[in-house]
């Protein structure tokens with residue numbers, strides 16, 4: 001039996017600001033709870049060290065970059081070393097669009113912060129579903 005197609009969801013490392021925390025938590029929610037059978041990820045720091053397996057991954061799977069801010073570290077790294085991303089999500093832009101205040105702490109998201117992360121995760125899921133439904137994911141996958 002064929003395994004289901006996979007989409008790479010890659011968060012920026014974002015340790016220094018709450019938007020980065022939101023991008024990491026939202027990505028984990030997608031990978032672990034919302035679309036575990038259709039998603040995979042890579043470790044961005046390892047990818048940046050030049051690890052071959054990680055770089056091949058982004059060449060062969062469509063990827064969605066989930067970045068905390070406009071610096072778009074994940075998107076830029078993937079596009080520089082591996083290939084064009086299928087989609088890019090920038091957390092700070094979503095917060096502005098939704099008129100949502102940033103959670104206070106970047107270390108631990110409180111209940112409100114988790115709700116925001118969950119909303120961001122839903123956005124990622126909508127992109128995944130659209131890539132599959134429209135068949136666009138094939139354009140980004142070297143299959």
Ligand code: SF4
Pocket residue numbers: 012013014015016017019020067068069070071072073074
């Ligand atoms: S995209 Fe922004 S939040 Fe994420 S790692 Fe880069 S600078 Fe930090």
